[in-house]
Amino acid sequence: MKKTAIIVDSSSYINNLDLQKYHIYKIDDPVIFGQKVYHESDWPDNADFYRQMKEASVQPTTSQPSLADVEKTIQQVIDDGFQQAIIITISSGFSGTYQTAFSAAEKFADKLKIVAWDSKIACAGAGNQALMAARSAQAGVDFQTILDRLKEQRSTTDVFFVVDSIKHLQRTGRLSGGQALIAGLLSIKPILRIDTNKEGKIDAVAKERKMSGAWRYIAEHFDPVVKEYRQRGLKLRVSVVDANNPELSAEWMEKCKRQWPELVVERGIIGPLIGVHTGEKAVGFIWSADYDRYFDKTDKGDGDKDVKKYSNHNR
CATH class of the missing domain: 3.30.1180.10 (Hypothetical Protein Tm841; Chain: A;domain 3)
Known part of the structure; x- marks a missing residue:
């Protein structure tokens, strides 16, 4: 069986090549214009989002991923044969994503060893924590050492x-x-x-x-x-x-x-x-x-x- 999977929400903005290279799982964050719910992947070109934002009569809002979406990703990790997982999220200081990930992790605690990790930041700050963790996992580093490295990495961010x-x-x-x-x-x-x-x-x-x-x-x-x-x-x-x-x-x-x-x-x-x-x-x-x-x-x-x-x- 495989050992440790790394899961991120999409606001870490890790490019698709690195997601594939390091086998990182991604939860797509929602963005809401009026009554319509989009997800970040709906704008492959970043400029298209800002163009829509500029032209919209109602400005967009955001929400954390649904519990169902997080659970679906965790189940995929289990189905793919992983024994352990770390979910690295956007800062809990300005999003509820960490709490959702924490709740989902608790539901799967009897099926795999899983931890929700609060990056305390977003964008590349969270993405680099995830890339470090994923590279460590691929190198066979044990679960606790990856968490220790995440703590050190976050402290210097x-x-x-x-x-x-x-x-x-x-x-x-x-x-x-x-x-x-x-x-x-x-x-x-x-x-x-x-x-x-x-x-x-x-x-x-x-x-x-x-x-x-x-x-x-x-x-x-x-x-x-x-x-x-x-x-x-x-x-x-x-x-x-x-x-x-x-x-x-x-x-x-x-x-x-x-x-x-x-x-x-x-x-x-x-x-x-x-x-x-x-x-x-x-x-x-x-x-x-x-x-x-x-x-x-x-x-x-x-x-x-x-x-x-x-x-x-x-x-």
């Missing part, structure tokens, strides 16, 4: 993101904290953060009038993180994600590579589920310790030993 307008986060009620800033945010570019080592909620931390100013703020606050990792001989992985803003995303990636050439830098998307809340043109800057550290030739996990020293608990 952090994000800044900038939205073109605060109105969508206000409309959907996903903005917490930083309430003193909100009154002045409507006409400028708010910079937000997710408290990945607390409840995984969104906080407004700064504001700039232009995206160029937002980048300067991010670079200023990210540079000490790079220096800390550099001093300890560890590499960072950065994911620049965007809500149909490829030009700005490419610009940020180029600046990142030029300023910190040792980093692993990749591009991702802010897909429909998250885009409902951020609106079009948002850009995110997500980072964590590079998960490649776990995978030397013998998979001894030699990179594990120092990661705990510089998680983001005291940022």
Whole structure:
């Protein structure tokens, strides 16, 4: 029998090639326009979703996957011969998906060893946790060690993101904290953060009038993180994600590579589920310790030993 399966909800935005390569199961998240329920896979081209959002007379809302959909995926894992599973979800700080996954996992506890894992983030932040876990599972790493690695990976994960307008986060009620800033945010570019080592909620931390100013703020606050990792001989992985803003995303990636050439830098998307809340043109800057550290030739996990020293608990 196979050992450990990794399940994600679609807001991790892992591309189809990696889903297939690492045998990751995906639960398709719902997006609702008026009375019609869509799913993220209904927009293979991300730009099509933002075009529909712009043209819609009623703005979209979101919901967690149904319990039935989660149970169906778990049953598929069992039918495929897996003995264990980890469901990696979007942050419980702004979605009920984790609780749904937890409830579903409890129902199947007598059939396989299964854990619901709260990534405390979304997009590539959750996707990279899942990719690390899936690679570990393929390498034959035991269940508890995968969970330990997930805990370490999550502790080093952090994000800044900038939205073109605060109105969508206000409309959907996903903005917490930083309430003193909100009154002045409507006409400028708010910079937000997710408290990945607390409840995984969104906080407004700064504001700039232009995206160029937002980048300067991010670079200023990210540079000490790079220096800390550099001093300890560890590499960072950065994911620049965007809500149909490829030009700005490419610009940020180029600046990142030029300023910190040792980093692993990749591009991702802010897909429909998250885009409902951020609106079009948002850009995110997500980072964590590079998960490649776990995978030397013998998979001894030699990179594990120092990661705990510089998680983001005291940022």
